[in-house]
Amino acid sequence: MKRIVWLASYPKSGNTWFRIFLTNFLRDAGAPADINALDGGTIASARGPFDEAVGYDSGELTPDEIDRLRPEVYRHQADAATETLYCKVHDAYTFLPDGRPLFPPEATQAALYFVRNPLDVAVSYAHHGGRDSYGRQIRGLANPEMVLAARDATEDNQLRQKLLTWGGHAASWLDAPGLSVHLLRYEDMKRRPEETFGAAVRFLGLPGDPARVRKAVEFSRFEEVQRQEKENGFREKLPPAKAFFRKGEIGSWREALNPEEAARIVADHAPAMRRFGYLDEKGDPVF
Amino acid sequence: MSLDPVHFHHAFGLVIRSCLPLPELLPAESGVAPEVEIVYGEVPAELPDALARGVRYQSAPGALRLQVDGVATYLVRDGRRITIARDPAADDDDVRVFLLASVFGALLHQRDDLVLHGSAIVVDGAAVGFLGFSGVGKSTLATAFRQRAHPVLTDDLCVVRPGPDGRMLAYPGFPQTKLWLDSLKQLDVSAEGLRRIRNKLEKRAVPLGGDFETGPRPLKKLYLLRPSPKDELKLVPVQGPQKFSILKNHTYRFGFLAGIDGKAGHFQLALRLARQVPVTVVHRPREPFRLKELVELLAADFGA
Numbered sequence: 103m104k105r106i107v108w109l110a111s112y113p114k115s116g117n118t119w120f121r122i123f124l125t126n127f128l129r130d131a132g133a134p135a136d137i138n139a140l141d142g143g144t145i146a147s148a149r150g151p152f153d154e155a156v157g158y159d160s161g162e163l164t165p166d167e168i169d170r171l172r173p174e175v176y177r178h179q180a181d182a183a184t185e186t187l188y189c190k191v192h193d194a195y196t197f198l199p200d201g202r203p204l205f206p207p208e209a210t211q212a213a214l215y216f217v218r219n220p221l222d223v224a225v226s227y228a229h230h231g232g233r234d235s236y237g238r239q240i241r242g243l244a245n246p247e248m249v250l251a252a253r254d255a256t257e258d259n260q261l262r263q264k265l266l267t268w269g270g271h272a273a274s275w276l277d278a279p280g281l282s283v284h285l286l287r288y289e290d291m292k293r294r295p296e297e298t299f300g301a302a303v304r305f306l307g308l309p310g311d312p313a314r315v316r317k318a319v320e321f322s323r324f325e326e327v328q329r330q331e332k333e334n335g336f337r338e339k340l341p342p343a344k345a346f347f348r349k350g351e352i353g354s355w356r357e358a359l360n361p362e363e364a365a366r367i368v369a370d371h372a373p374a375m376r377r378f379g380y381l382d383e384k385g386d387p388v389f
Numbered sequence: 390m391s392l393d394p395v396h397f398h399h400a401f402g403l404v405i406r407s408c409l410p411l412p413e414l415l416p417a418e419s420g421v422a423p424e425v426e427i428v429y430g431e432v433p434a435e436l437p438d439a440l441a442r443g444v445r446y447q448s449a450p451g452a453l454r455l456q457v458d459g460v461a462t463y464l465v466r467d468g469r470r471i472t473i474a475r476d477p478a479a480d481d482d483d484v485r486v487f488l489l490a491s492v493f494g495a496l497l498h499q500r501d502d503l504v505l506h507g508s509a510i511v512v513d514g515a516a517v518g519f520l521g522f523s524g525v526g527k528s529t530l531a532t533a534f535r536q537r538a539h540p541v542l543t544d545d546l547c548v549v550r551p552g553p554d555g556r557m558l559a560y561p562g563f564p565q566t567k568l569w570l571d572s573l574k575q576l577d578v579s580a581e582g583l584r585r586i587r588n589k590l591e592k593r594a595v596p597l598g599g600d601f602e603t604g605p606r607p608l609k610k611l612y613l614l615r616p617s618p619k620d621e622l623k624l625v626p627v628q629g630p631q632k633f634s635i636l637k638n639h640t641y642r643f644g645f646l647a648g649i650d651g652k653a654g655h656f657q658l659a660l661r662l663a664r665q666v667p668v669t670v671v672h673r674p675r676e677p678f679r680l681k682e683l684v685e686l687l688a689a690d691f692g693a
């Protein structure tokens with residue numbers, strides 16, 4: 103059954119924010135939803151659901167052995183589902199050596215793809231990892247071999263995820279053959295939330311009632327989620343980070359990155375940045 | 390028909406006769422009537438009466454088929470017989486890793502034992518269990534208590550069955566723990582000379598030697614390890630229905646039970662256990678583990 107809607111993004115690009123919005127939208131309740139109990143279950147790379155579906159421990163398999171089983175795990179989950187599954191994912195849309203896509207079309211209803219200015223992603227991602235220097239993130243954004251949860255000395259609570267480069271990640275989802283995908287820019291979610299979230303809701307075939315969208319936007323605004331994180335913590339925060347919901351601003355790279363760092367990112371990603379409107383005709387950053 | 394040597398072992402209170410040497414298990418005297426037999430043979434591709442199907446398992450009343458690509462396919466029947474069809478590419482370590490985990494879990498479910506996902510240690514002659522999802526630190530914690538002279542009763546598969554007086558007993562599993570390099574480092578244990586559980590993995594088998602408890606022990610307390618989004622370390626005792634749902638959520642391979650048609654019996658045992666044994670949730674920061682503090686906190690709680 104084509105039951106899964108992939109909520110796909112490079113890390114720190116508005117994916118979690120959207121899930122908070124979507125939870126509030128779907129529940130349509132009188133108060134903001136708890137950020138530690140979001141709808142849509144766990145991330146596609148979570149270890150526990152994989153182990154349960156397969157019947158043995160991913161901790162006793164190699165990352166390549168795991169990848170070979172992942173398409174079947176998603177198909178199994180989609181077949182067992184009685185309603186749409188909204189599934190967060192940071193993996194790029196990649197293909198196994200035998201040609202099968204990691205995310206099988208038979209299980210897939212559609213995808214939303216969230217993209218954010220890589221200049222801001224570099225800054226946000228560095229803070230997510232508890233750092234305030236950016237070199238490592240800048241190299242990571244440009245590294246086609248970039249992976250998450252790939253340490254082999256420990257058991258991460260997630261499976262290995264191939265990210266590719268920042269632009270490669272976006273292209274892998276947006277240009278995936280046969281995939282119905284809707285693009286959201288973080289900057290549009292920020293500047294025109296009702297319009298941007300409303301369009302995504304309509305793409306998903308959900309009732310696009312403006313009042314309901316407005317309420318869900320209100321319940322998921324930055325100050326609210328930041329308040330909740332301060333009070334109760336947030337389960338998706340990485341241990342070294344001070345906070346998951348840190349600033350959520352457009353253009354905070356301008357105070358954080360030095361000119362060489364910014365130029366490096368632009369040079370690394372110019373064609374993809376142009377594609378998403380992050381560079382003007384002269385090649386200067388728009389945001 | 391076969392002149393292959395057989396190997397006698399015991400685990401979970403059962404005598405096992407195996408075609409495959411199981412060097413990590415305790416030996417049993419040969420000639421004793423085995424309760425479990427492990428043989429090589431053919432395994433059917435389909436269990437037609439399967440009531441539950443996962444990606445690589447089929448579970449039917451009295452039969453479970455588990456397939457590990459490139460390693461082996463296993464058939465577990467009636468809680469007594471395990472048939473292994475090996476992939477020629479697999480080595481013994483590969484075959485044993487899955488045999489001594491999910492396959493044994495299925496066997497014990499079929500025997501109507503209560504099979505929990507956890508480790509257990511011995512404190513003053515009784516068992517204390519640590520439940521939790523994979524990677525949460527159950528084996529690390531058991532090993533930390535081993536270093537404080539508490540024998541380890543089991544790692545990963547915590548098997549409980551009622552004794553003659555009705556008290557719930559936890560059974561000894563295999564005399565080894567499995568630990569990743571990071572955990573060994575945390576525990577100040579050198580990885581040198583420790584066998585990889587599979588040659589492709591950085592996870593090591595740590596033999597328990599004399600620090601293994603070989604007899605069943607009354608289960609005195611269960612802790613559920615739960616990573617917390619906050620940097621906090623605290624113990625929260627739970628009551629009533631919450632206890633039961635913890636036992637359900639931390640049942641080993643719960644999906645197998647639906648096929649065995651064994652849920653009713655399982656829930657009765659879980660209820661019995663919930664009435665007898667206190668359960669406490671341990672909220673611990675995801676990282677750093679704060680292992681030493683955690684060990685002190687738990688030791689004070691169970692009065693070690």
